[in-house]
Each structure stands twice: as C-alpha cells, then as structure tokens.
Amino acid sequence: MILTALLLIQASAQAAQPQVDCENAMTQMDMNICAGREYQAADRELNAVWKKASQRAKSVDKDVGGGTQHRELLAAQRAWLTFRDAQCSFEANQYRGGSIMPLIRSTCLTALTEARTKQLREYLEFPG
Template identity: 40%
Template sequence: MKCLPLLSAGFIAMALVPVCRAQSQQEMNAQAAEAFKKADKELNEVYAKVIGVLDDEAKERLKKSQRAWVAFRDAEAEFRADAEARGGSMWPLVHEGVRGKLTKDRVAALREYLIEEREK
C-alpha cells in the first residue's frame, strides 16, 4: 500500500517537469526549425561524401533518388502537419519535426551506404 502514494507522487512530478520548462509555441516552432536546419546541413555533408565515392552513372541515380526523396519528405511533412494541426499554431512544429525526423533517417541510410562501401 505504501508504494501507491510514492508511485503517484512520481507520476505527478514527471507530469510537472514539462510545465516548469514550458515555452511558447513560437519558441518551440523555432527550435523545430533550427533542428531541421541542423539535420539538413548534416544531410548535405553526408550526401557530398557519398557522391564522392560514386562513378558517374551511380551519381546520376543518387541525384534522381535524392530529388524524389526530398519531394517525398516535404509532401509527407505537409500531410502530417495538416492531419495533426491544420490551421493551428503548432503546424510549423509538426511540419519541421517530421522533416527533421525523415532527414535524420536519410542521413543514417546514406551513412550506412558509406560503411558498406568501405567494407568492400
């Protein structure tokens, strides 16, 4: 029985932590945009490394793939932001959050290609 009050107090404390660090929606939107910019910069750096190890034919295929991927990323972010926050103040947060997540995933995929290329 004594565990229940302690457990409840723990849940209440965890629930209050975000409130103590509350930010405005505008600040959260700006942070999401900045996180996306950071991920996009990393993507460009890794992309350049991959391009550097490819022959001309493979470079063209990667460029085509990357253009299609960017179109997908942006369309997916539009869809998800619309589905979760159409017309709302958190639309930019969702939009940039999705773009950031998908960009990080793409970075990981391109890095995996580089690792595989080195192991050949």
C-alpha cells in the same frame, strides 16, 4: 574590407533571430522556433553527408568506367526530397490553422532528414 562586411552581415542575421532557450521552451512560438533550428541542423548534416556520398558514387563510376551509381543516387535523392516534402506537408496540414503546425512540420522534416542521413552514411560505410 570583405571580411568586415561578412562579419556585419553575420551579426545582423544573428541579431534578427529571436533568443530562445530551447532547453526550456515554454510557448508554442518558442517550440516552433526550436523545432525549426533542429531541422536546420539536421539539414546541414544531411548536406555534408550527401556531398561525401555523391563524391563516392562519382569515384565508383570512374573506377568501373561508365557506371551509373551517381546518376542513380542523384535520382534517389531527388525522389526522396519530393517524398519528404510531401509527407511532411501532409502531416502538418492536419493541423492547418493551428499554432502547432510549424512544430509538426519541422519535427517531421527533422525525423525524415536524420533517417536519410543515416542511409547515406550506411552507403559510405559499405565496402566497395
């Protein structure tokens, strides 16, 4: 019963999303939608890598006893989120009122999110 309800919700959400060929987006609306999807994918990847980085920092803290790595990583992530959102608002607001504004914002969010994901991956690869 619960599975059926979840499948219906998922189907409804998919039906609500416009069908756009992002390989051949021609209109500004299509480009905005595709850029938003790219950001959503980058954000999902960031969240997956963040989870691993956070777990690693907690593990390091446990190993060294009383460590501060997780607290510092969390503070850095929160500061980065504030920076990312402010930077992308700044970049997008240069086009305030224009139909390209969502594309500019999503493109910025994607680029900064992918860069942060790379930083967190480097942390995970660091021997320690």
